[in-house]
Amino acid sequence: MFAADVWNNIRVKAGIQNFSTWDDIVMGLASNAHKRSIQSIIARLLLAASTYLIWKERNDRFHNMSILTKRESLWVSWNYDNKLKGCSFWDIPVPNNCSWGWRKLLQLRPSIRSHIWSKVGNGVNTSAWFDRWADICPICNLVSPRDIRMAGFSLNASIADIISNGVWLWPDAWYDLFPVLTNIHVLQLEPNKQDTLVWKGVDHNECTYSSSTAWDSIRSKEKLVPWYKLIWNAQCIPRHAFNMWLIMRNKLLTQDVILSWVPPRRKTMDMMCCSLCTADFDSHSHLFFECLFSTQVWFMVRDLADLHTVPLVWQQVIDVLLQHASSKLPINVIRRLLVAAVAYVMWQERNNRMFGNQSRPPDILCKEILHTVRSKLMGLTFKKTDCVSSLLDRWEVHGESLFKRFT
Structure with missing residues (x-):
């Protein structure tokens, strides 16, 4: 169950969500072992990392129970003779010079x-x-x-x-x-x-x-937030999804957040302004999309996802997406990809201007956003209908391979 939870959370990002058994996963990756595409490399890295972490977590818990039950093994006997030395496993302090593995076992005690x-x-x-x-x-x-x-x-x-x-x-x-x-x-x-x-x-x-x-x-258990399917889904671009997760939690390090940390220094930071439009402090609401610069970029791309009627308020844009957060219809997939791509590129441009003294005009950013979303769409498959074909033509995404699984 633990391994299944871990695997279900990452296999979507690896692009191998259609594989259910270990043999299917290995055979699927082996068939693409010669490829050097980003998706293929990510899949292999995620598989290796997940199996390592699952095995490590299993060993940590297994070793703790082995010590407590005094399982008959050379490893348990050695730890009783050389580590515990007659003391209780629950009472022994964490030594300063112990091995990494022994320290981790002792640090697990409060949890179990x-x-x-x-x-x-x-x-x-x-x-x-x-x-x-x-x-x-x-x-x-x-x-x-x-x-x-x-x-x-x-x-x-x-x-x-x-x-x-x-x-x-x-x-x-x-x-x-x-x-x-x-x-x-x-x-x-x-x-x-x-x-x-x-x-x-x-x-x-x-x-x-x-x-x-x-x-x-x-494990820590929290209530599911209503927007999790909007961020983490099979079609998401991982770096965009992570950025969206930060935005939804208001965790981007915008200037208003930094000022809230050190209110006494507000007078010395009055010269701070948005690096995109130089009109005001940058904040989550300002960057998406009260800023004149980000508004220009948004106007250039929103029509392709039929979002032209949505007001220029971030929360209202999110509200529209939440209405179909679980939908796999192409238009809703494109909307989620587009909004995430715009948010990611605008945050990236803001940082480039603020810390790297590099700037790009809105039309260049627009091309980057469209290219990113278009590239993602080329890796997805859709049910072939006139409506879907028309939508993909609008994005200049062509090819019968997009429909091969449903024909």
């Missing part, structure tokens, strides 16, 4: 600790102080190591070491110092049953451990 529980049998292999075997555990969060030692216990004590004849062996004074301990009922140990580790999900229900359940438990 609340999900790994010990199911007590005979209590021999469950740490009394550091493992999670009751709701208020680990007890080391309540009782300090100093108090534990002063009571005569070892920090390596197991559950079996602190229970005798059905009662806890810790001092009665602890109930006054740590009243929450009264909520822990004495466990009934089963001499013939081994302790086991279990994984509990976000709902605190026990479930079978796997990389997919672990990923679903610890």
Whole structure:
């Protein structure tokens, strides 16, 4: 499930969304291995990077569980002898001179600790102080190591070491110092049953451990924004999509954003102005499309996507696109590509003028935008109809290969 989530998020960008199995992917890329096109190179790089990261994530989680369950292996034994040295995996600090892999394993502990529980049998292999075997555990969060030692216990004590004849062996004074301990009922140990580790999900229900359940438990979950399909779709140009994502989140480093960081310096920054039109501070709303320069560029290209009736307000342009954010109709695909291309080129031109002292006239930018969108359209396939043919002719995109999958 984890690998599927990762792969589904990137295969569209690799242009191999039609391949579902590993054999299909390998055979598909092998058939184009001799090609040096950008799309072919990106597909191979994304496949290599995704398989590496999925394997690395799997190993990190697998190794943590191997250490906690004391799996019989040379690697686990070596880490217990040379890394832990009698200490609990949960308590050992991150050394300054440890290997990168060991540091990453230790840094994963805060993310997984609340999900790994010990199911007590005979209590021999469950740490009394550091493992999670009751709701208020680990007890080391309540009782300090100093108090534990002063009571005569070892920090390596197991559950079996602190229970005798059905009662806890810790001092009665602890109930006054740590009243929450009264909520822990004495466990009934089963001499013939081994302790086991279990994984509990976000709902605190026990479930079978796997990389997919672990990923679903610890990953960050947010509400889907209404515009995500507008940005991330099978037809998007990755660099344009990333720029659009920044715009939708108001994260471009425009001058108004920079001024908000250092308001006391506003008086010394009064000379700042839009590098495109020199009329005002540049901002998201100004660049798209209150700026006279960006307006000129927009007027040159908008008719090709039938957007001439949309007001020159960025939010209203987005609102029009959102109405058909999931549509695969050619006109809606072209609209998404065109708006993203215009936004990307305008931001690029703004930076070139501000930091590189290079400028291009609107007609040159218009040609670049149209060439980018046209090149993308040549790599897509459409259902052959008179309406689609007419639309592609308007963009000067020709060729029967555009329709071969649907004829």
